[in-house]
Amino acid sequence: MKNRDNLINKGNRLLNILKVLLVALVVFFPLLKLSIFISENWPEEAPELETLPAYEPVKKLASAPSDWRMHRENNEELIKYGEELIRNTAHYIGFKGTEKQITNGLNCQNCHLDAGQKVWGNNYLSVAANYPQIRKRSGKETDVYGRINGCLQRSLNGSPMDSTEKEMKAMAAYILWLGQDVPKGKKAEGSKVYPIPFLDRAADATAGKLIYERKCTSCHQYNGEGILATNGRSFTYPPLWGSLSYNDGAGLYRLSKFAGYVKTNMPFGVSHENPQLSDEEAWDLAAYVNSMPRPVKDKTNDWPNLANKPIDHPFGPFADPFPESQHKYGPFKPIQNWYENQKMKQ
DSSP: OHHHHHHHHHHHHHHHHHHHHHHHHHHHHHHHHHHHHHHHHSOSSOOOOOOOOOOOOOOOOOOOOOGGGGGGOTTHHHHHHHHHHHHTHHHHHSTTOSSOOOSOSOOGGGTSHHHHTSTTEEESTTHHHHOSEEETTTTEEEOHHHHHHHHHHTTTOOOOOOTTSHHHHHHHHHHHHHTTTSOTTOOOTTOEEOOOOOOSSOOOHHHHHHHHHHHTHHHHOTTSOOEEOTTSSSEEEOOSSSTTSOOTTSGGGSHHHHHHHHHHHTTTTOOSSSOSSOHHHHHHHHHHHTTSOOOOOOOTTSOSSGGGSOTTOOSSOOSSSOOHHHHHHOOOHHHHHHHHHHHHHO
16 A cells, blocks of 8 residues: 555656646747747847937027007007008009109019018018118118118119108118017028028029029019009019119129029919929029119129128129129139138138
8 A cells, every 4th residue: 555655656746747847848949949040030230220310409480570569569650651661662652652753663572571571581570680780781880771771772773761751760660660579689580581502503594594484474574574563653573674673783683692582482472491493493593583684773882891792792893803704693602712711811
């Protein structure tokens, strides 16, 4: 009986050992296969981790004050009249103006879109914070009234107004109101004209003519003279050349200004976020439009310090050895490099 019990106990122990071995085999064998698979497929060198670009916060573009804020101003009516003058300049002071007849029939907002409020639309948002200032073009201190008169005499090819005149006071009041949120001496992000990069070649007026015919003639016409409104005193679409366009002393006569302007604003309705023109098309279009005839401004007293002339100012004399043709159409990078080298030598 005792021997029988011993045999049973040994049998049970053996059975338990077999169970343990079986469990170990069931668990170990898949692990062994997994280990072999990983070993065979593991890369010899760990792949480099993707390097993410450093975070750069998006610059917030400036915007005009809300209209309701005009109600807080003691000169609200004057500001409103100023905005109306910017939007419909020709009606009041154009060649058939109701108040004066001193400009070519363009509206200020033909160059300063949405009454000088549009981002990258040559807006006025930085004017209040930066005037008075000594302007390099004149070499003299200029206030807001002088800045407005500069546009009247160049972009609107007209006559200046006195600072005591109601229309001048109104336009100045509106422009100063627009820039009230910009700290003194600072420039609003998205003000003026979009800074378009220089090309590696000269701008091509011949290529620009094809772009103009494809994208611009529906508004500005093949002859570049725009479409006169039915009232006969203003333009539904402004002329880009001819006797009633801006003269050759205007800011848009510089190719960089015209190219940056059309890149983010033309054809009408586009924005800086969704442009239709490439950089090259914008430069070539600028070359074509500014190769066409227009009124001539007396520029004798402009840029008294030649070294301050913009690279794309197309009228000599210059402080550099490059010809007028290159200053007008480019390539501009060699001129830019020349001035940078001069600064390094100083």
